[in-house]
Amino acid sequence: MRITKIFKIVLFPSFFTLFLLVAGCGEKFELNENLQNYSFSLVDQDGKPVNFPAQYKGKILVVGFIFTNCPDICPLTVNNMQKIQEEVGRIGAGEEVEFLAVSFDPERDSVAILKKFAEIREVNETNFRFLTGNKEAIDSLIKVMGIVAIPEDSTVVDNTISYYFTHTDRISLIDQDGSLRKEYSGSKIDTKEIIEDIGKLR
Amino acid sequence: MTLTKLFSALLLTVTIVAAVALAPKPEISNAWMRPNGEGMTTAAYVTITNKDTKADTLYAIETNLATRTELHESYQKDGKTKMRKVDFVVIPAKKTVEMKPGGLHIMLIKLKQDIIKKEKHDLVFKFRRAGSIKVTVVATDKAPGKK
Numbered sequence: 001m002r003i004t005k006i007f008k009i010v011l012f013p014s015f016f017t018l019f020l021l022v023a024g025c026g027e028k029f030e031l032n033e034n035l036q037n038y039s040f041s042l043v044d045q046d047g048k049p050v051n052f053p054a055q056y057k058g059k060i061l062v063v064g065f066i067f068t069n070c071p072d073i074c075p076l077t078v079n080n081m082q083k084i085q086e087e088v089g090r091i092g093a094g095e096e097v098e099f100l101a102v103s104f105d106p107e108r109d110s111v112a113i114l115k116k117f118a119e120i121r122e123v124n125e126t127n128f129r130f131l132t133g134n135k136e137a138i139d140s141l142i143k144v145m146g147i148v149a150i151p152e153d154s155t156v157v158d159n160t161i162s163y164y165f166t167h168t169d170r171i172s173l174i175d176q177d178g179s180l181r182k183e184y185s186g187s188k189i190d191t192k193e194i195i196e197d198i199g200k201l202r
Numbered sequence: 203m204t205l206t207k208l209f210s211a212l213l214l215t216v217t218i219v220a221a222v223a224l225a226p227k228p229e230i231s232n233a234w235m236r237p238n239g240e241g242m243t244t245a246a247y248v249t250i251t252n253k254d255t256k257a258d259t260l261y262a263i264e265t266n267l268a269t270r271t272e273l274h275e276s277y278q279k280d281g282k283t284k285m286r287k288v289d290f291v292v293i294p295a296k297k298t299v300e301m302k303p304g305g306l307h308i309m310l311i312k313l314k315q316d317i318i319k320k321e322k323h324d325l326v327f328k329f330r331r332a333g334s335i336k337v338t339v340v341a342t343d344k345a346p347g348k349k
Contacts, residue, residue, distance in 0.1 A: 070243075071309055071310075072274070072304065079343050113242075157270050168281070187283070
């Protein structure tokens with residue numbers, strides 16, 4: 001009898017409130033994986049060192065995963081990131097959001113290659129960084145981010161192997177505290193959806 | 203008798219040659235390719251319409267732009283994006299085949315020069331029945347007419 005009263009007065013409202021809070025968070029974002037315990041030393045398309053993710057604390061990050069020899073899917077990811085960047089600028093959030101395209105092919109994607117890739121695609125580089133690094137750092141980073149990239153579908157051209165990757169098609173959203181909050185298809189992302197999600201994080 | 207046979211053979215040959223010559227060639231439209239730098243790989247896309255009553259087969263693409271050209275196809279498996287080489291593409295009679303991002307595409311491997319936005323370059327499409335068809339392809343980020 002006494003236990004029933006305690007449940008009605010104290011426990012039930014507590015559990016109900018907790019349920020509402022959890023459900024409310026769930027509606028916003030499925031993920032909340034803190035990346036701040038990690039530190040990856042990378043380099044951008046201008047040859048400047050980048051400490052990911054610590055360097056971007058306080059910024060919302062839109063992170064895509066690509067390789068520049070990718071003929072079909074990765075260019076869609078970069079195009080989509082450019083579209084999101086334009087829209088972010090239009091809603092006045094340009095200074096709050098950084099765009100990072102991480103190459104999982106560091107052996108071929110040098111700083112110079114990334115720079116050329118950005119220029120040829122007329123990427124607005126103000127808040128758009130293309131990142132590479134040593135293979136160990138890149139492999140660790142993509143593992144933490146849940147990206148798989150396996151060299152396959154190779155062709156010998158001019159006595160050198162020209163290879164492509166089987167890879168995860170991904171754009172990730174990271175919040176101002178360095179927590180991974182949501183993952184989208186890189187090539188098929190609904191730009192309206194991620195713009196709304198960025199709005200929720202601001 | 204021999205003259206009749208010879209005439210028949212000649213008539214048959216002329217008829218076949220005329221039929222092939224008069225058959226409508228595949229129409230190639232919406233031709234575009236993505237910009238990329240020298241030494242890199244890029245993709246080209248087209249829409250091919252076969253108005254003939256017989257199927258035709260695209261088996262090669264020739265260009266001086268790249269060290270090698272191949273037909274490829276992107277596809278999804280186990281949540282990953284994969285790609286495979288395709289030896290040929292059949293264009294069925296009275297049908298259209300669309301090459302587009304995420305599906306069939308032409309690989310221009312190891313580009314011999316930079317491909318800059320808005321540039322136009324020629325590709326030669328080789329069909330088994332229709333022979334060679336030259337197509338001008340524009341360098342752009344997205345298919346013509348798409349936002």
